[in-house]
Amino acid sequence: MDFALTDEQRSIVEVTRAFVERELYPHEEEVERTGHVRPELVAQIRAKALAAGLYAANMPESVGGAGLDAVTLALFEKELGKASYALHYTGVVRPSNILMACEGSQREDYLLPAVRGERTDCLAMTEPGAGSDMRGIRTRATRDGGDWVIKGTKHFISHADEADFVILLARSGPDRNDFSTFLVDLDAPGLAVHDGYRNVSHRGYTNSILDFDDVRVPESALLGPEGKGLELSGEWLGSTRLSVAATCLGRAERALALSTAHAATREQFGQKIGKFQGVGFKLADMALELRAAELLTLQVAWLLDQGRATDADIAMAKLKATEMLAMVADEAIQVHGGMGLMDELPLERIWRDARIERIWDGTSEIQRHIISRSLLRPLGG
Template sequence: MTYDFSMTDEQRSIVEVTRAFVERELSPHEEEVERTGSVRPELLTEIKRKALAAGLYAANMPESVGGAGLDTVTLVLVEKELGKTSYALHYTGVARPSNILLAGTPEQRERYLLPCVRGERVECLAMTEPEAGSDVRAIRTRAIRDGDGWRIHGTKHFISHADESDFVILLARTGTDETGRGTMSIFLIDLDTPGVSLHAGYRNVSHRGYTNSTIQFDNAFVPADCLLGEEGEGFALAGTWLAATRLQVAATCLGRAERALELSIAHAANRVQFGQPIGRFQGVGFKLAEMTVELRAAELLTLDAAWRVDQGTATDADIAIAKLKATEMLAMVADEAIQIHGGMGLMDELPLERIWRDARIERIWDGTSEIQRHIISRSLLRPRGA
């Protein structure tokens, strides 16, 4: 198998546009978001407008629905550049609507998908519950048939940017299969539906300004046409979303790690102690070398997984390998970057303490590192009957 990840002229142009957008429209607002813990509504509106004009909004969506139609490798390159700045700024301001919405009927596309692509509506996805995180099949939120619709009961938490969303993509139990395990379905539910209430979530040390909420469903009635796909297919549909977001997480980790490494190299070259740049000391120089090796390995594994997606050959393990390596790599690079900078690394005059804090969540959300290792090991053992 031969790989060539050198950028095409088109990819290089897209990366340059994204990098310029980040430097001009997003990075200048990092300190404000860190200080206030929020993105001003008027700032968010302005970022969305400029992202739409730049062609960066909904870049993950196919051209047939108004998106940029980028292939997965190019999307990874874009996500890497976006990842260099505040998550709250780039994820809410430069939205990438959930690919689950592509499974909708023509009517659902008109009501939910297309407005998201145009920046008119925002979605959030609700899977996690207080008693169900990694074990998605343990969710308790239920959808019960009621005449020509469904009654929804349950609670979801850790729901990202729900307070800025118009509707929720909900995973709920709708029955049991022949083995007695719960079957899942997905529903599209407007957040102003009676019986649906939104509550402030938890304060998070990672990604300030990127909020989470709790959503309560108290006998909320939704019509039958809110069901996305077929009844009982929710788990499979959710899997398509997880693959895309896990690659996205891996790619944004690359961007932050690259930023931390660049700062570290500059500091090691310019900081003089004992009469010479500290980078000449083996204790610092070797750190830079190890950080570079780990970043290069994570980038290649992420590009490899993206390439396999484009070829139609990607497995869950391919995605898990990329997500695992990139998130663990970022933790190491962020920590070593602070060590190289010494006390100043922990001061908020530099972005390193933010990168360090933000890195912690990446090994948890969208599937913990332990879950990724489970997926990888299972792929190795199953062919041998173990």
């Protein structure tokens, strides 16, 4: 089994790493201090990402994206993941790949402008009463003549405050599995965007509350087949969960590098602290867990490229990487002592940011449910 990167993969990793260090790291302190990313800074990073060929890397070449395979995309996401989430997700945009379901005029109105960086999307599934259980969604789309009328509330909608349109999952029929997906412009009459909640994780990466008060959209707003919204969303969730795993690898690698350098230079009791087993063994465990999570994530990406990845495979990668990051971030602070909790270092941010990874895009409990179900079902359990 050959684990070596191709020349192309090495080049993408090097270019992305240089971009992150040059264009993103310098702005992290400002984002943490102010809690937002200035619009002019977003525009600046996007322009440079477009020029560097890093924009829409997750989208196929057939629509103007970079067309990265899953393994290369995971390596790309890992490098971006080292930086502030707000900076790399609002600046180096990866449009929701659910947009590949666009047909006809939708391609010119939504898909292609998103790939070119002219428009940005946000995805609205979560509601106050429906998180992991999407069948609990109450937002409803009802036919009215040749239109659909949408009523309901979504929350925890990432970066909706600066998006141009929303990809909406709504109940569209009487059956409990009857959901459809819609493309709705954020300036549509009846759609209100409210500030969301203050979040301890990922400062500057905003969430919003969306209220749909009888928002009327044409039949052409329907994305994909009517009644197949859950299936369409399920395809999207697989790729985003793997992306979460990959970005966690990047932050853990940054935390480990800082901890190793500190342990090799900090002196206490007449010797470098890395020579004490209490510190050295922490570094060993951090490196071990990071390596295991990275190999699992890349293996699942490889399976995805082969068309063989299952929901359980993706769940394993997301679960392992997110829980590994929590452990590495916590131990990194312990290695640094009091300074680890000061904002002069990125460790306290990485520690705070790590907490949300075990919740969004499916909690750790949901991932364990998916994995255990895949083990028991073949045996009738």
